[in-house]
Amino acid sequence: MSITPLSLPQPPQKAPEFGRDSLIVCESLVRIYQSGSVEVQALQGLDLMVDGGEMVAIVGASGSGKSTLLSILAGIDAPTAGRARVDRWNLLAMSRADRVHYRRHTVGFVRQQTAANLLPYLTARQMVDLPMTATRTPARVRRARAAELLDTLGVGDCADRRPAQLSGGQQMRVAIAVALANEPRVLLADEPTGELDTATSAEVFGALRNVNKQLGVTVVVVTHDPEVSGQVERTVAIRDGRTSSEVLRRTATRDDGGTHVIAEEYAVMDRAGRVQVPRDYREALAMTRRVRLALEADHVAIRPDLDGRA
Numbered sequence: 298m299s300i301t302p303l304s305l306p307q308p309p310q311k312a313p314e315f316g317r318d319s320l321i322v323c324e325s326l327v328r329i330y331q332s333g334s335v336e337v338q339a340l341q342g343l344d345l346m347v348d349g350g351e352m353v354a355i356v357g358a359s360g361s362g363k364s365t366l367l368s369i370l371a372g373i374d375a376p377t378a379g380r381a382r383v384d385r386w387n388l389l390a391m392s393r394a395d396r397v398h399y400r401r402h403t404v405g406f407v408r409q410q411t412a413a414n415l416l417p418y419l420t421a422r423q424m425v426d427l428p429m430t431a432t433r434t435p436a437r438v439r440r441a442r443a444a445e446l447l448d449t450l451g452v453g454d455c456a457d458r459r460p461a462q463l464s465g466g467q468q469m470r471v472a473i474a475v476a477l478a479n480e481p482r483v484l485l486a487d488e489p490t491g492e493l494d495t496a497t498s499a500e501v502f503g504a505l506r507n508v509n510k511q512l513g514v515t516v517v518v519v520t521h522d523p524e525v526s527g528q529v530e531r532t533v534a535i536r537d538g539r540t541s542s543e544v545l546r547r548t549a550t551r552d553d554g555g556t557h558v559i560a561e562e563y564a565v566m567d568r569a570g571r572v573q574v575p576r577d578y579r580e581a582l583a584m585t586r587r588v589r590l591a592l593e594a595d596h597v598a599i600r601p602d603l604d605g606r607a
């Protein structure tokens with residue numbers, strides 16, 4: 298049997314480092330929890346890249362590893378293996394002091410339970426002020442920044458209220474202001490609209506978009522809410538501790554001048570070139586163990602192995 302050699306384009310002399318220009322890079326990230334004699338693999342080789350200034354939604358079924366990923370990116374939890382870098386920080390090799398610095402300056406984190414983000418005896422203004430006192434920011438700068446952040450999040454008129462005097466949506470917006478107090482490059486939000494009704498969710502989500510667009514903060518938001526994930530330009534789906542697919546959305550102009558959003562689903566390829574073919578595609582063409590690959594001018598074709606079938 299003769300095999301026709303493929304004519305492949307010449308690869309670059311030296312491949313650039315994976316995710317070199319990205320602000321957040323996770324590669325083959327693994328997190329194993331040990332509870333007693335039982336091991337739970339919460340992340341099983343997850344790959345993710347996020348560029349500076351992006352707003353990305355992370356979606357996935359319960360238990361797929363979303364919160365684990367966010368805790369690692371927040372510097373609260375440490376990965377078991379793999380690679381994770383945010384800005385200049387290698388999250389697998391941080392000292393305790395590094396971790397404190399990273400959590401104070403590089404990332405802001407908003408927790409799932411609204412109340413867990415706030416202190417009941419402080420006013421909104423005092424809560425935004427608190428993280429800045431930890432970084433020894435001068436009082437004048439702290440005052441101006443707290444006022445500016447509460448305004449940007451649409452809760453400027455709530456500055457002197459305590460959490461019990463705020464609605465759920467206002468509490469969450471104050472929590473976002475607190476997370477942004479020390480001007481982090483990245484804002485991480487775990488289900489920020491999970492406890493809110495639809496209208497309030499839309500307000501909180503609008504506030505996150507505002508922060509992303511106006512302040513240029515990179516936002517990674519975990520959500521179950523299709524309304525939320527449908528509004529960001531990029532949604533990353535996690536399944537069984539791995540990134541399984543991404544949806545990219547862009548606005549296109551119709552012939553009549555109107556605009557509409559086009560959403561396209563992509564599979565995610567890891568550094569070794571592995572791609573998961575979705576189950577419904579495999580079943581539709583009865584693809585099982587072996588497939589035929591062919592390099593075409595502008596795509597790679599995958600065909601079922603008809604010869605090998607009994």
Ligand SMILES: Nc1ncnc2c1ncn2[C@@H]1O[C@H](COP(=O)(O)OP(=O)(O)OP(=O)(O)O)[C@@H](O)[C@H]1O
Pocket residue numbers: 330331332337338339357358359360361362363364365366
């Ligand atoms: N501290 C822990 N100890 C043991 N297992 C854990 C721990 N934290 C998470 N897990 C397990 O790791 C897996 C991933 O959990 P994780 O909370 O990251 O999922 P999730 O996608 O955020 O789920 P949900 O949407 O329900 O919040 C689950 O099987 C969970 O039970």
